[in-house]
Amino acid sequence: MSFILIHQDITKMDVDAIVNAANTSLQMGGGVCGAIFKAAGVSELQAACDKLAPIQTGDAVITPGFKLPAKYIIHTAGPIYRDGKHGEERKLRSCYLNSLRRAVENDCKSIAFPLISSGIYGYPKDEALRVATEAIREFLEEHDLDVYLVIFDKATLVISEKLLREVERYLSGTKISYLKEAVPIDRRETDDLIIRQDEPFSETLLRWMDEKGKTDVEVYKRANLDRTLFSKISTSKDYIPSKQTVIALAVALELSLDETNKLLKQAGYALLPNQKFDMIVEYFIVNGKYDIYEINEVLFLYDQPILGVSDTDCVNVS
DSSP states (O other): OEEEEEOSOGGGOOSSEEEEEEOTTOOOOSHHHHHHHHHHOHHHHHHHHHTTOOOOTTOEEEEEOTTSSSSEEEEEEOOOOSSSOSSHHHHHHHHHHHHHHHHHHTTOSEEEEOOTTSSTTOOOHHHHHHHHHHHHHHHHTTOOOEEEEEOSOGGGOOOOHHHHHHHHHHHHHTTOOTTSOOOOOOTTTSTTOOOOOSSOHHHHHHHHHHHHTOOHHHHHHHTTOOHHHHHHHHHOSSOOOOHHHHHHHHHHTTOOHHHHHHHHHHHTOOOOTTOHHHHHHHHHHHTTOOOHHHHHHHHHHTTOOOSSSSSSOOOOOO
């Protein structure tokens, strides 16, 4: 399982299902809805939707994806925002939870959402993002699924001004230019590789887990990692995870900066003061902020690779 913010056209997502922010009559609309209909094939998709219409706000139904890369389209009707006092949050949460249920019922392993109701329906973008994140995280506590939240415009990502000021102040202290392009992290060839210790990484990880009193499930979910990948990391004596994955594990274990550096060293890596990615991560660890989704929102905003996901160097697609 993983929860991934991505900058992409949702109609091009190669996932099992994408979510359409639909109207209750399931008629072709504008914006994301219109783009999905056009990419899937208007006549075929409309005919399929007509058989399921109408639906209630918060409900979700599923159709084939037709010409889309996705096998399915899950259609959910988001609430029109009035003042936040007319059940809007409850209905918006239902959109995400019911869509995720339809995905699981149809054996989907991956799903991509737009930010529902944040367009012409007027839901404040920061609140829409909060509700989406909370609902998805709640669902992933009990299910293994790769969930993508497709952010079309980074202006959508409204992060606490106080948090951003603190991060920027921390970066400024490390003399990093904010305009520097994101640097892909190569797990084998960058200059942050250092000599590994004799103990296999898997044994080091298990030792830290015992010391911190963390279970397997706690760690891989808090690290935003797939269960299969976590099993491979924790049982194979020869497997060395990527730098991003090691940091995700350190966050899940709530390691101090010194402990994080020790874990990184065991895999042959280190945090570098001239890398923006490294220093953003360091800021959160130094300040005891171990919410991997909050960390990923900031990394995403700065065009940096995000933590967890899979054991590859995942960068934002634009």
